[in-house]
Amino acid sequence: MSKVRVLVGTRKGAFVLTSDGKRERWDVSGPHFAGWEIYHVKGSPADPNRIYASQTSGWFGQIIQRSDDGGKTWIQPGTPPGEQKTPQQGPAKGESNKFVYNTSPENGGRPLTTHQWYDGTQHPWEFKRVWHLEPSLADPDTVYAGVEDAALFRSTNGGQNWEEIAGLRGHGTGPRWQPGAGGMCLHTIVLDPSNPKRMFIAISAAGSFRTDDGGKSWRPINRGLKSPFLPDPTAEIGHCVHRIAAHKSRPNVLFMQKHWDVMRSDDGGDSWREVSGNLPTDFGFVIDVHAHEPETIYVVPIKSDSEHFPPEGKLRVYRSRTGGNEWEALSKGLPQSDCYVNVLRDAMTVDSLDSCGVYFGTTGGQVYASRDAGNNWAPIVRDLPAVYSVEVQTLP
Amino acid sequence: MIRVVLPPHLRTLAHVGMEVSINVPGAITQRSILDALESCYPMLRGTIRDHDTKQRRPFLRFFACGEDWSLESPDHPLPQAVAQGTEPFLVIGAIAGG
Numbered sequence: 001m002s003k004v005r006v007l008v009g010t011r012k013g014a015f016v017l018t019s020d021g022k023r024e025r026w027d028v029s030g031p032h033f034a035g036w037e038i039y040h041v042k043g044s045p046a047d048p049n050r051i052y053a054s055q056t057s058g059w060f061g062q063i064i065q066r067s068d069d070g071g072k073t074w075i076q077p078g079t080p081p082g083e084q085k086t087p088q089q090g091p092a093k094g095e096s097n098k099f100v101y102n103t104s105p106e107n108g109g110r111p112l113t114t115h116q117w118y119d120g121t122q123h124p125w126e127f128k129r130v131w132h133l134e135p136s137l138a139d140p141d142t143v144y145a146g147v148e149d150a151a152l153f154r155s156t157n158g159g160q161n162w163e164e165i166a167g168l169r170g171h172g173t174g175p176r177w178q179p180g181a182g183g184m185c186l187h188t189i190v191l192d193p194s195n196p197k198r199m200f201i202a203i204s205a206a207g208s209f210r211t212d213d214g215g216k217s218w219r220p221i222n223r224g225l226k227s228p229f230l231p232d233p234t235a236e237i238g239h240c241v242h243r244i245a246a247h248k249s250r251p252n253v254l255f256m257q258k259h260w261d262v263m264r265s266d267d268g269g270d271s272w273r274e275v276s277g278n279l280p281t282d283f284g285f286v287i288d289v290h291a292h293e294p295e296t297i298y299v300v301p302i303k304s305d306s307e308h309f310p311p312e313g314k315l316r317v318y319r320s321r322t323g324g325n326e327w328e329a330l331s332k333g334l335p336q337s338d339c340y341v342n343v344l345r346d347a348m349t350v351d352s353l354d355s356c357g358v359y360f361g362t363t364g365g366q367v368y369a370s371r372d373a374g375n376n377w378a379p380i381v382r383d384l385p386a387v388y389s390v391e392v393q394t395l396p
Numbered sequence: 397m398i399r400v401v402l403p404p405h406l407r408t409l410a411h412v413g414m415e416v417s418i419n420v421p422g423a424i425t426q427r428s429i430l431d432a433l434e435s436c437y438p439m440l441r442g443t444i445r446d447h448d449t450k451q452r453r454p455f456l457r458f459f460a461c462g463e464d465w466s467l468e469s470p471d472h473p474l475p476q477a478v479a480q481g482t483e484p485f486l487v488i489g490a491i492a493g494g
Contacts, residue, residue: 033408057405058455059403059405059455059456059489060405060406060409060443060444060453060456061442061443062442063409063443076409079438079439094438094440094442095441097443098442098447100447
């Protein structure tokens with residue numbers, strides 16, 4: 001029978017939730033890396049036992065963790081676990097947490113060392129943390145990292161070493177990027193299953209970008225986005241994109257939850273149109289697509305950019321079966337009074353079982369699951385630390 | 397042997413207890429202790445000081461014999477008590493969060 005493994009990153013550690021294909025009873029393991037912020041945990045599509053985790057701390061910086069046994073044990077890639085009795089010979093290992101921006105002209109076209117700061121001045125790029133880890137669809141040892149300050153890194157040796165894909169920051173608009181309220185983070189990486197050279201990424205608050213040549217060159221794909229807070233609301237860059245999702249069978253169709261507005265593109269991001277339709281509010285963070293129905297999408301509306309909780313204190317997922325515009329509220333099993341949690345951008349996912357499971361986590365520490373594509377919901381766990389990310393692996 | 401006391405999260409990361417003892421060649425300074433510590437425990441690289449610049453991370457401090465050595469030169473010799481192993485070199489995480 002199939003199984004599912006839900007990987008949860010929280011403010012105080014990681015948790016692994018497992019169940020059989022019925023998804024009725026759940027085992028909870030964790031906290032892994034207790035006390036550390038876990039921004040993201042994601043498994044490799046090419047090897048489900050391979051899992052990567054971003055562990056971070058304001059005191060101690062960035063750590064990359066890797067499991068090769070489905071989350072039972074973890075290592076820092078390239079670093080032997082446990083105490084070394086004698087100093088090692090040669091250069092010290094332990095570089096899996098080393099993220100160094102590439103400012104060489106050879107890789108980025110030109111050196112790029114500053115971006116726009118909140119006050120309009122230029123500010124140096126400073127690495128802070130890894131927001132998102134996106135394992136390759138084909139190679140378990142290749143994984144991409146979206147970081148703050150916004151840049152894209154890649155490891156091709158299982159996370160031991162990281163190299164910036166410098167063409168993104170160097171393509172020309174970088175000096176005009178600026179941080180959003182949560183920092184200037186590259187938080188979304190979408191790989192095109194039909195074309196290994198094509199990739200979509202999103203940055204707060206710069207917008208979305210695409211490469212068609214494996215990362216050498218990039219261009220903004222924000223035409224159709226409107227952000228009234230910008231001097232030019234339809235500017236080429238500067239939009240606060242919160243999340244992009246796509247169905248694996250239709251990589252040209254992208255769905256976006258923007259700061260405000262739910263958007264859709266049918267041409268790989270070349271142009272966008274709004275599909276917020278009858279949503280009670282089109283502010284939010286998450287968006288995802290049903291595993292088997294490419295026109296069925298999910299969002300969790302949040303009241304506003306200044307009130308990060310559900311409207312009326314009612315936690316509702318909204319589903320559109322028409323690729324946007326027409327939305328229905330899904331509330332069965334979710335709290336419908338006095339609920340003031342948020343659902344962060346990496347905290348929704350879907351499994352690929354026949355009856356598509358949908359999962360999301362809240363800043364209140366609940367992880368909710370639906371076994372029937374959103375019709376009914378129940379909490380898997382209720383009292384975790386604030387949930388930053390939720391991913392699921394569907395296992396044979 | 398030089399004694400080094402680590403903050404709790406770094407003990408977990410290095411799979412050690414509160415205190416480790418390490419061989420430190422040459423003069424006993426902040427730099428030589430941290431170089432040896434990172435060599436024995438490479439998982440700590442980047443968590444106490446920057447990989448390349450070797451700058452102390454902002455929310456960490458270094459203490460020895462009741463004194464804060466954080467702002468001293470990393471090459472300044474530490475007290476004899478540390479060099480002799482009677483007193484530990486302490487890596488302290490700032491108390492923050494209220």
